[in-house]
Each structure stands twice: as C-alpha cells, then as structure tokens.
Amino acid sequence: MTRMRLGSAAAIAAGTLAATGLAFAPTAAAVTPQTATIAATCSIGGSGAATLTATQTGTSATVTLSSTEITTPLAVAQDSASSTLTLVKASGGTTVFTGTKNPAIPAGGGVTVGPLDGTVASGDSLEAYGGSLQIVVFGITISCTAGGPQSPGPFVFE
Template identity: 75%
Template sequence: MTGKRIRTGAVLAVGALAAAGLAFAPTAVAVTPQSATITADCGAFGGGEATLTATQDGTAATLTLTSTAITAPIALAQDSITSTLTLVKASGGTTAFTGTKNPAMAAGDPVTVGPLSGTVASGDSLETYGGSLTMTVFGITITCTATGPQSPGPFVFD
C-alpha cells in the first residue's frame, strides 16, 4: 500500500512540475520581423527615422513607435496622445492600431506612442508605406506618413 502512495505522489509531483514548466515557458514569437524601421514625414512637425516594434498574441497585436528624429513639440503627460497607426494589408485594405498609451515627455523629447492595439488574422502582411500615423494632442492632429517601405520588410502575423 505504501508503494502505491509513493507512486501516486510521484506521478502528481511530475504532473505539477510539467504544468509549472508550461506556465513559465517563453511564448512563441508569432510576428516577423519583431521590429522594423521607417522614415516618416510629419509635415510642419518634422520627421525622420522611427522604429516600430510588434507583438502578437493570437489575433491581438500591438505596435509601438519610437523616434529620436520626431520630438514632442511641448511637454506631454503620460497617456495624453490619442494615436491611430494605419497599416496597408498586402491582400488589400488596411488594419488600424489605436490607443492612448505614451510615456510622459518633456518638450524636445523623442516621441514614443504605444503599445497601440489592433486585430490581425493569420497570414496578414502589414506595411506602413501607404498608411499613416495620426496623433492628436490637445485637439491638434499631427499626421505622419512613411516616405518608403519599411525595413527589413512588412510585418507578417502567424
């Protein structure tokens, strides 16, 4: 009887360890590339190189844009920029990523917006060239457009 209890305990312990291992296993990277570089033109507000970082969890995806070339025109509070990043689908149409996430920024600081949330489907190939980023700050809308294709290429979602 004691042997049976030990085996049962051992099986439960192994099962618990396996479940814990799955819980702490790193998640698979579903979007490639994870980051891309663009050159953006924001009209009177400037422009230059920006980096987009993408993540995916099923059909939910996020994009974050950071740029040292595009700077905050005035001091901005955390989560005070309403942003919409519209990307062009290779299959036609567009996908929008929206949100009000940004760090606090002093006047002249590099701009960061995101993570902006959007919905993707398996196989979606999304490119910034032909799309736009609109940022609304204190009622003023700033529109940025990519001046060429992103590098190393479009985001492809699994």
C-alpha cells in the same frame, strides 16, 4: 514518515507532469519581423527614422512607434495622446491600430506612442508605407507618413 515520503513523491510527480505539460504547450503566435524602421515625415515635429515594434497574441496585435528624431515642441503628459496608425495590407485594404498609450515626453523629447491595439488575421502582411499615423494632442492633429517601405520588410502575422 511514510506519509511524508508519499507526499514528497506526489509533489515531485506533480511538478514533473506540470513541467512536461509546459514543454509541450503550444507557443504563442508570433509576428515577424518584430521590429522595423521607417523614414517618417510629420506635419509637426519634423522627420526622421522611427522604429515600429509589433507583438501578437492570436488575433490581437499591438504596434508601438518610437523615434528620437521626431520630437515634440511641448511636454506631453503620459497617456494623453490619442493615436491612430493605419497600415496597408499586402492583400488590399488597411488595418487600423488605435490607443491613448504614451510615456510622458518632455518638450523637445522624442515621440513614442503605443502600444496601439489592432486586430489581425493569420497571414496578414502589413506595411507602414502608404499608411499613416495620426496623433491628436492638445486638440491638434499631427500627421505622419512613411517615405518608403519599412525595413527589413512588412510585418507578417501568424
């Protein structure tokens, strides 16, 4: 009986210490804002609003672009589009996000690419306006550009 009480007390103490450790653990680095919108024009698929969603873990970051207004004329299989998103740094230069991630998209469906992987530094401020998105599918390159600054503003990485 005494062993059971000691075992239970030890388990409770360990659980309390683990919970306390989690409460004081450093939080993951974050990007703000996490989503932004742009007005994009593409060489195929038309033009319209697109949403950019960014995430960050340390120096690794991802960006996903999705639009219900920019569409594909043909069905696109999952993970078959090779995409390169170039964002402009406020400090000068660019940061490139690449990948072959995309959901299956039916003919006439809205375009989604990503998450696309890139590397960022603390304090990087990245904007789609002035950059570009290149999507290669079926050997055809589709180019998209933003018609103005993203809203509510550039992505700022911690």
